[in-house]
Amino acid sequence: MLLTGVQILPSAAQDAGRPPAPFPVATDARVGGDDGMTRFVMDFSRKVDLRAFTLADPYRVVIDLPQVTFNLPPKTGDTGRGLVKAFRFGLVMQGGSRIVLDLGKPVRIEKAFSLDAQAGQPARVVIDLAGTDRDSFMKTVSVEKSALRTGNLPPNPASAPEEPPPELRHSGGDPRPIVVIDPGHGGIDNGTVSTSGVMEKQIVLDFALLLRDRLEASGKYRVVMTRTDDTFIPLGDRVRMARIRQASLFISIHADALKKGEGEAQGATIYTLSEKASDAEAARLADNENRADVIAGIDLSHESTDVADILIDLAQRETKAFSMRFAKSVAGSMRKVARMHKNPMKSAGFKVLKAPDVPSVLIELGYVSDAADLKQLVSGSWQAKTAGAIAQSVDAFFGTKVAGAGAGPSASAAAPAAVPRRAGR
Numbered sequence: 001m002l003l004t005g006v007q008i009l010p011s012a013a014q015d016a017g018r019p020p021a022p023f024p025v026a027t028d029a030r031v032g033g034d035d036g037m038t039r040f041v042m043d044f045s046r047k048v049d050l051r052a053f054t055l056a057d058p059y060r061v062v063i064d065l066p067q068v069t070f071n072l073p074p075k076t077g078d079t080g081r082g083l084v085k086a087f088r089f090g091l092v093m094q095g096g097s098r099i100v101l102d103l104g105k106p107v108r109i110e111k112a113f114s115l116d117a118q119a120g121q122p123a124r125v126v127i128d129l130a131g132t133d134r135d136s137f138m139k140t141v142s143v144e145k146s147a148l149r150t151g152n153l154p155p156n157p158a159s160a161p162e163e164p165p166p167e168l169r170h171s172g173g174d175p176r177p178i179v180v181i182d183p184g185h186g187g188i189d190n191g192t193v194s195t196s197g198v199m200e201k202q203i204v205l206d207f208a209l210l211l212r213d214r215l216e217a218s219g220k221y222r223v224v225m226t227r228t229d230d231t232f233i234p235l236g237d238r239v240r241m242a243r244i245r246q247a248s249l250f251i252s253i254h255a256d257a258l259k260k261g262e263g264e265a266q267g268a269t270i271y272t273l274s275e276k277a278s279d280a281e282a283a284r285l286a287d288n289e290n291r292a293d294v295i296a297g298i299d300l301s302h303e304s305t306d307v308a309d310i311l312i313d314l315a316q317r318e319t320k321a322f323s324m325r326f327a328k329s330v331a332g333s334m335r336k337v338a339r340m341h342k343n344p345m346k347s348a349g350f351k352v353l354k355a356p357d358v359p360s361v362l363i364e365l366g367y368v369s370d371a372a373d374l375k376q377l378v379s380g381s382w383q384a385k386t387a388g389a390i391a392q393s394v395d396a397f398f399g400t401k402v403a404g405a406g407a408g409p410s411a412s413a414a415a416p417a418a419v420p421r422r423a424g425r
Contacts, residue, residue: 038082106137177248187232192257
């Protein structure tokens with residue numbers, strides 16, 4: 001979950017007479033202490049909520065915030081002090097920002113809290129770290145990962161209980177299902193690139209925004225985008241966005257390409273998760289897509305415990321059945337408006353499909369390496385027709401889920417039956 005290729009928002013310092021900034025503004029940051037105890041402080045224009053947790057190999061402390069504007073002096077974070085070697089910050093998704101502290105050794109988060117502006121001092125985020133041993137650190141990481149998977153997030157240490165940031169808060173009074181749309185790649189990860197220089201990351205973002213607009217226009221769904229601009233989002237974070245919001249459906253959008261010597265292929269393909277790829281092409285594609293985090297500096301082998309747990313959870317029959325049902329519907333709807341691959345239904349081990357309780361599919365819209373496919377992929381009319389076909393499948397998916405669940409007080413096309421969750425999650 002390293003912050004690489006994040007979008008740094010432009011300066012939002014306010015001149016006198018201007019309206020207040022739409023987001024809190026970070027104005028300064030500093031680190032003090034030694035290898036035994038270190039304090040990190042960041043100043044803000046107004047108080048912000050936070051959630052701090054640890055990650056291992058390399059040792060890091062991650063601080064999640066609602067969206068803020070970082071207006072900090074040049075080279076801020078390049079060097080640290082005490083337990084903190086350096087730190088990075090940026091926008092990780094619409095509505096959410098993040099600070100990552102790179103550590104020299106294992107730590108324990110002693111305190112993590114925010115302060116209101118007072119007595120002429122700015123609002124602040126304060127993180128107190130104490131040195132610890134690796135065994136204790138890894139136990140804490142395991143507990144925190146378990147809490148993230150179940151959504152039972154504990155309060156920050158030595159701070160008052162707080163509500164999650166607005167972008168993570170469930171809309172308890174809104175019965176509409178949450179659909180997460182995930183445009184692949186972004187930031188430093190361009191995805192596939194056509195011979196003419198057209199990048200997958202832009203094709204899929206344009207298409208995903210059209211699909212979002214189509215779904216939102218119906219009024220039936222709450223739509224969440226994993227990214228709305230050229231920002232890199234780690235694969236694990238994309239899954240976490242869906243799970244922490246208790247999403248009812250996750251749709252990842254991509255476009256494929258074949259290298260010279262790999263033969264020819266064209267048309268759209270819909271993928272569901274399988275630990276064993278359905279064919280060699282599916283295995284190749286999953287391997288390429290799953291390297292996205294490595295490209296951004298993340299060695300996913302260090303997430304083995306979490307991934308192993310998720311694979312076990314994926315034995316959950318209901319989620320896999322819902323995913324397959326939706327995939328078949330999408331294939332049928334897209335066939336009416338788009339050219340399909342000769343084998344349009346496939347399975348592979350995509351990391352973004354590994355949420356155990358969120359039905360998930362990955363749609364490869366076509367091949368940027370094929371001239372005819374590329375012409376369609378960049379066509380606004382083709383994108384609109386194809387987004388409409390997928391939206392029809394979303395409508396059918398939620399209608400089918402409700403019908404299969406039986407009549408009830410909340411049964412409606414806009415309020416599907418929840419995917420069953422195992423006790424103890």
